[in-house]
Structures are given as C-alpha cells and as structure tokens.
Amino acid sequence: MTTAERIDMERATGTAERPAALAVPAARADGCPFDPAPGVERARREDPVTRATLWDGSSCWLVTRHQDVREVLGDPRFSADATRPGFPFLTAGAREIVGSNPIFIRQDDPDHARLRRMLTADFMVKKVEALRPEVQRIADELLDRMTDGRTSADLVAEFALPLPSLVICLLLGVPYEDHEFFQERSRILLSLRSAAEEVRTASDELQDYLIRLAESKRQRPDDGIVSRLVARGELDSTDIASMGRLLLVAGHETTANMTALSTLTLLRNPEQLARLRNDPSLIKGAVEELLRYLTIVHNGLPRIATEDVTLGGATIRAGEGVLCTINTANRDEDVFPGGDTLDVGRDARRHVAFGFGVHQCLGQPLARVELQIALETLLRRLPELRLDIPFEDVPFRHDMGIYGVHALPIAW
Amino acid sequence: MRVHIDQEKCCGAGSCVLSAPEVFDQREEDGIVVLLDAAPPAELHDAVHEAAAICPAAAISVEQVERV
Numbered sequence A: 001m002t003t004a005e006r007i008d009m010e011r012a013t014g015t016a017e018r019p020a021a022l023a024v025p026a027a028r029a030d031g032c033p034f035d036p037a038p039g040v041e042r043a044r045r046e047d048p049v050t051r052a053t054l055w056d057g058s059s060c061w062l063v064t065r066h067q068d069v070r071e072v073l074g075d076p077r078f079s080a081d082a083t084r085p086g087f088p089f090l091t092a093g094a095r096e097i098v099g100s101n102p103i104f105i106r107q108d109d110p111d112h113a114r115l116r117r118m119l120t121a122d123f124m125v126k127k128v129e130a131l132r133p134e135v136q137r138i139a140d141e142l143l144d145r146m147t148d149g150r151t152s153a154d155l156v157a158e159f160a161l162p163l164p165s166l167v168i169c170l171l172l173g174v175p176y177e178d179h180e181f182f183q184e185r186s187r188i189l190l191s192l193r194s195a196a197e198e199v200r201t202a203s204d205e206l207q208d209y210l211i212r213l214a215e216s217k218r219q220r221p222d223d224g225i226v227s228r229l230v231a232r233g234e235l236d237s238t239d240i241a242s243m244g245r246l247l248l249v250a251g252h253e254t255t256a257n258m259t260a261l262s263t264l265t266l267l268r269n270p271e272q273l274a275r276l277r278n279d280p281s282l283i284k285g286a287v288e289e290l291l292r293y294l295t296i297v298h299n300g301l302p303r304i305a306t307e308d309v310t311l312g313g314a315t316i317r318a319g320e321g322v323l324c325t326i327n328t329a330n331r332d333e334d335v336f337p338g339g340d341t342l343d344v345g346r347d348a349r350r351h352v353a354f355g356f357g358v359h360q361c362l363g364q365p366l367a368r369v370e371l372q373i374a375l376e377t378l379l380r381r382l383p384e385l386r387l388d389i390p391f392e393d394v395p396f397r398h399d400m401g402i403y404g405v406h407a408l409p410i411a412w
Numbered sequence B: 001m002r003v004h005i006d007q008e009k010c011c012g013a014g015s016c017v018l019s020a021p022e023v024f025d026q027r028e029e030d031g032i033v034v035l036l037d038a039a040p041p042a043e044l045h046d047a048v049h050e051a052a053a054i055c056p057a058a059a060i061s062v063e064q065v066e067r068v
C-alpha cells in the first residue's frame, strides 16, 4: 500500500497513526552533489504522491513524477496564491513576507495573467534573440578582464554572476553600480538559513530601492522595463517595484548558478565536454539537458489545492499544500531513459526545470540565450579550463533555495 | 493535420516558437502565440506535436485530418 492509499484508508476509517512523513527539503547524499536527495528519489520510485513534513512541522503532499508534476502545475484547481491558509512555505522567511507587496509568481489568474502579460513582449523569443550580440559582447568583456594576465579565478564572481546581472540591469533600467546591494539582498531572500526578520528587512529594502527607481523614471524616462511600466500608467510605483523585484532576483541568481554548476558538471563529465567542444552545434540541446539534469530550483514548487483532486491514487483535499519536486520529475525514467546520466545529445525538451502551467518561467528565452552564449564562449576561449581546487572542496549551495556553487575556483 | 491555438490560455513563454518556428510566432505587442500555418506540411508534424506536448498552458491542439 502506498502512503497515499494508506492515508485515504485512515481518513475513511478514522483510525491509525500517521505514517512517518519525509522531512523536506531533504539532504542530498554525500558524494552525489548533482543528484536529488535519495529520500525524494525513493518516493518517486515507490510512492510518487506522498506526505512530507516541512521545517515548521506542518505537512504537505510531495508530488515527484513527471506526469503528476505536469498535471498539478497545469491544473487551475491548484493555486499559487501564497496568502491562502495552508500554503506550504519552504522557509520562515517566505512565510514572513507573504501578503506584503505580492509578486505574480505567487498570485493566481486573473491578477497573475494581467501582470504577466505586461511583460511577455519583453521576454518573447524574437526580442531575446535580438539581444544575442549584446550578451556576447558582455561575455567577451568579462572573460577579457578575467583572463588578463592571470591563469586562475573564481568563475562565479568574475563571470557567472556578473553576466546575467549586467543583462537584467540593462533590460530593467537598474544601474549596475548597485549590484552589491541587490545581490546581497537576493542572497538573503534565497538562503534557507536566513531568519524571518532578515528576510523581511532584505525584501523591504529591495522594494524601497525599486520604488525610488520607479519614481526617478517619472522624472527621467528611459527605454528599460521599469520606465515603460511607469509610462503605461496602469500601475502605481509599489506594484511596479514588486514586478521589478521579482525580475531582478529571478533574473540573475538562476542563470548565474546554472552557468557555474553547468561548467563544473561538464568538467566532471570529460566525455560529454569533449563532445560539446568538438561539435558546438550541440550547444542548444546541451543547455536543455543541463537544465534537466541539474534542475537548480531544487526544493519543489509550492501550490495549494482549492478543490479535492485525485492524483496518482491519492485524494488531495481542498486546502492541502503540495510541493512539486521538478528535480525528481526531470529524472523520471518514463520520460528520460537513463535519466541519472548526463547526455548532451539527448532530446531533453520535455524537462520541467522552468516549471509548467501558466507560471512557467517568463524569463526562459533569456536564460537559454545567456546560458548558450556563456557556456559556448567559455569552452571556446579557455581550452585548458580545469577545476583549481579538489572536487571535495567545492562549496555547493545546499543552504540555498536555488542550487549551485557559492564559488568555483578555476584555472586555464 | 490541423493546428488550433487558444490565445486566452497562452502564457507567452515561447516554447512553441523554439520547436516549430515555421508554424508558431509571438504577437509583437504582448508575446502571445499566433499561428503562421494551420495546416503544416508533413515534415513539420513531429515538431508541431512536440510543441503541443511542451506548451505549458495547453494552448495548442492538433487534429488529425483524413487525407482524401
């Protein structure tokens, strides 16, 4: 009997104690920093819709298979509205800031759609493809500086992080000089270890910063997204700041971590690296495969049921929280045979690393272009690229909502 | 094959355009899907099926049409 069936039976009979639920976020296995936590992987194999316990002792459903994850994320009966009682929060900080200045990633349609549609034109494929020369120029300049008279550096600090930060600043109209300010606030927002008050302060400071920025664009308009939202006249500065905050945080941390972690992954898979170097036309598919294999949004996407829904034999009741673990979904053998192996030649397009449903990543065309250019340029310009510390010493981001490495010392 | 799109459902992330650029495009003003070819030739059928499968918003549907 699966946990789901057992719980249904217990509910029906009103008996029995609760089964031991899996505590999430669960730890990865020692020595397997690229693989999802073993407990969650086991759930996918043996008990794909199961119960889990969160940090605050509350419990929620864990949905772990590709098909089920797509069903939940694509079904409007599962809400992303974090103000609903029972919403599953991954950290105290996330719970702390809910309600104040909502962002559309945690809102439902029609509000979500109304806000998202104000931005879709800026991130559509055509627009983003036109940015390629600019992104390439930034990548080359960063590498010029990094390699100037040196043979080693931290890839995160000098390339992986500044590249998407510069690009998102350019798009939003945020001055890049302020990067230390917003990168530090983003780090606090995304850390699983931050205290609730720290998260509250960081979020408020970012919000105030973006309100001031929106106000300044009223005086001196430019071509950036923030300024154009101001000119549209449909939103006040607070709402514009919330949008800007979401884009600023989501727009640099994610690509930065994918870039560094992908580089490390390729260095650890020399055959795959050689294939990619020998045939650069593989780069687009390789980026999809790395997105699948690494799934840096590694703790699951939270939703809450608004009606009773039957899923994988379990009945999820209205008001119960659900976490969709997209990292295990992306290892699902039914969709990705040999899914625990990196294969840059695989057709990985059905991955759910960007989520699924109406909240699927707005920035995905941009993330793809940035990752394709960053990795292609790095491999082409540094043929002797290697890790500059023992692999055991690489500081993985187990403590962060977005996985990756805190630093990546490399040499060439 | 006949392809249908639902612009109300579309959330504009553009996966369809990457899969089958001959069949799908995005509207200039808001990035919402537009159909370039509702009856694409056979060599594009796989790409269209893939686009329908990866569309996150179930905004693309494909109807098989009997050939006479």
Ligand code: HEM
Residues within 6 Å of the ligand: A080, A104, A105, A106, A112, A116, A246, A247, A250, A251, A252, A254, A255, A258, A296, A297, A301, A302, A353, A354, A355, A356, A358, A359, A360, A361, A362, A363, A364, A366, A367
């Ligand atoms: C490799 C890079 C990236 C990954 C893996 C990623 C992943 C994700 C995921 C999984 C979601 C869905 C969250 C949910 O459903 O709860 C999401 C949403 C979002 N992402 Fe990304 N993202 C990346 C890059 C970016 C970039 C570059 C931007 C730039 C602007 C961005 C902006 C957003 C926004 C605005 C949302 C909310 C969409 C909505 O709720 O409608 N992301 N992302």
Ligand code: SF4
Residues within 6 Å of the ligand: B005, B009, B010, B011, B012, B013, B014, B015, B016, B017, B024, B031, B032, B033, B054, B055, B056, B057, B058, B059, B060
């Ligand atoms: S893949 Fe679906 S949601 Fe995305 S642009 Fe195409 S039709 Fe719209």
